Amino acid sequence: MRSCDVLIIGAGPAGSSCAWGLRSSGLDVVVLDKASFPRDKICGGWITPFVLQALEIDAVEYARGRTLQPISAFRISSIGQEQKTISYGETVSYGIRRCEFDEYLMRRCGAEVRENVAIKNIERSDDGWIINGEFRARMLIGAGGHFCPVARFINGRITEVPVIAQELEFPMNEAEAASCQVSGERPELFFCRDLQGYGWCFRKGNFLNIGLGRLDQHKLSEHVSAFVGFLRDSGKIGFSLPRRFAGHAYLLHGYSPRKLISDGVLLIGDSAGLAYEQSGEGIRPAVESGLIAARVLQMTRGDYSAERLAQYPALLQQRFGDSSRAERAAKRLPRGVRNFVARLLLRNGHFCRTMVVENWFLRMNDPPLVAPFVQEPEPARLAI
Numbered sequence: 001m002r003s004c005d006v007l008i009i010g011a012g013p014a015g016s017s018c019a020w021g022l023r024s025s026g027l028d029v030v031v032l033d034k035a036s037f038p039r040d041k042i043c044g045g046w047i048t049p050f051v052l053q054a055l056e057i058d059a060v061e062y063a064r065g066r067t068l069q070p071i072s073a074f075r076i077s078s079i080g081q082e083q084k085t086i087s088y089g090e091t092v093s094y095g096i097r098r099c100e101f102d103e104y105l106m107r108r109c110g111a112e113v114r115e116n117v118a119i120k121n122i123e124r125s126d127d128g129w130i131i132n133g134e135f136r137a138r139m140l141i142g143a144g145g146h147f148c149p150v151a152r153f154i155n156g157r158i159t160e161v162p163v164i165a166q167e168l169e170f171p172m173n174e175a176e177a178a179s180c181q182v183s184g185e186r187p188e189l190f191f192c193r194d195l196q197g198y199g200w201c202f203r204k205g206n207f208l209n210i211g212l213g214r215l216d217q218h219k220l221s222e223h224v225s226a227f228v229g230f231l232r233d234s235g236k237i238g239f240s241l242p243r244r245f246a247g248h249a250y251l252l253h254g255y256s257p258r259k260l261i262s263d264g265v266l267l268i269g270d271s272a273g274l275a276y277e278q279s280g281e282g283i284r285p286a287v288e289s290g291l292i293a294a295r296v297l298q299m300t301r302g303d304y305s306a307e308r309l310a311q312y313p314a315l316l317q318q319r320f321g322d323s324s325r326a327e328r329a330a331k332r333l334p335r336g337v338r339n340f341v342a343r344l345l346l347r348n349g350h351f352c353r354t355m356v357v358e359n360w361f362l363r364m365n366d367p368p369l370v371a372p373f374v375q376e377p378e379p380a381r382l383a384i
């Protein structure tokens, strides 16, 4: 039996960031993942600079031998409408490949990582947890993504409304790269006409990433096929796609009823359902929740009771907003009116720049999460 202080289930951006946040804590941390790295993850692979900043990643060093596509503009429209180009003249975002990015985060996290370990069994013990009958820990972190077994263990079966999305990333050959009308510095976003989601066409060097995600749960494949047809008809891609799209689900913050803590356990990243509501960006919330969780664990000084861990959901609320906000806001206007107004607004260059790109996608007004991002309370205030 391998005993440790903190056992993290999942070595995606959330789990690796949490382990990295604990690297100087003196705690014995083990990370388990069912995959062997490098592994792929269904994702667009678009990140904001805040992600690199929070993890103290040097962009130049990262780019050595890996894809780091600088982005300095966006093209925005609803599908079939005139596109608005929003340019910045400097790098405002990046494209990464998840097979490279996740392995990089995992290898630098500072903890012992065990790959190819799928979680089959979770048991409570007197002072913590026993996993698969092989690992014992006082504190368990659920970082296994949307279908995280730890989230299932503490929440049971619950009704949720996730985003469902399909994606395809592939290397283009020379002729395909030359004919592809999408430029790496300028990803293209296409909102569905009913505004239940959006599609993207995102080039990273010679890799092309195409995808579409929607909040409603019906006929996703038909929407994806229609989107690919549109990309062909509009001349964006003039070649056949090499394979089928793959699908995945995840929860937007505000749409998740999941309980995030219990005695000796907490959830981070997609396991907690934290992706940004308007853009679906989930990597930044995964990284930030992992770092916040790491800080909370250090502040509890070994007392992992639910009472002491309660600061974690409170800090997430401070950082990401009220978790019931999204559903309330969505109910304010009838859907037909909202969609009509939004489609009109998407034809307005000023709206596309300030609201869609800067507010929804780049979240330029959200300050970076830079350590020490959580103030340690006075010892007296820590006592419950």
Ligand SMILES: Cc1cc2nc3c(=O)[nH]c(=O)nc-3n(C[C@H](O)[C@H](O)[C@H](O)COP(=O)(O)OP(=O)(O)OC[C@H]3O[C@@H](n4cnc5c(N)ncnc54)[C@H](O)[C@@H]3O)c2cc1C
Residues within 6 Å of the ligand: 009, 010, 011, 012, 013, 014, 015, 032, 033, 034, 035, 041, 042, 043, 044, 045, 046, 047, 117, 118, 119, 143, 144, 145, 146, 147, 148, 149, 165, 166, 167, 211, 212, 213, 247, 248, 249, 250, 268, 269, 270, 271, 275, 280, 281, 282, 283, 284, 286
């Ligand atoms: C189609 C699509 C496109 C997206 N595009 C973007 C984008 O461009 N930018 C962005 O910011 N976000 C995007 N997202 C969201 C983003 O991918 C997620 O929010 C992010 O990956 C969450 O990170 P995580 O570490 O919480 O989970 P994950 O990245 O899912 O990592 C979970 C890890 O847990 C492991 N695991 C799972 N189950 C077990 C188990 N039983 N035992 C052991 N290990 C287990 C998995 O192998 C995996 O390594 C997209 C999502 C989808 C579906």
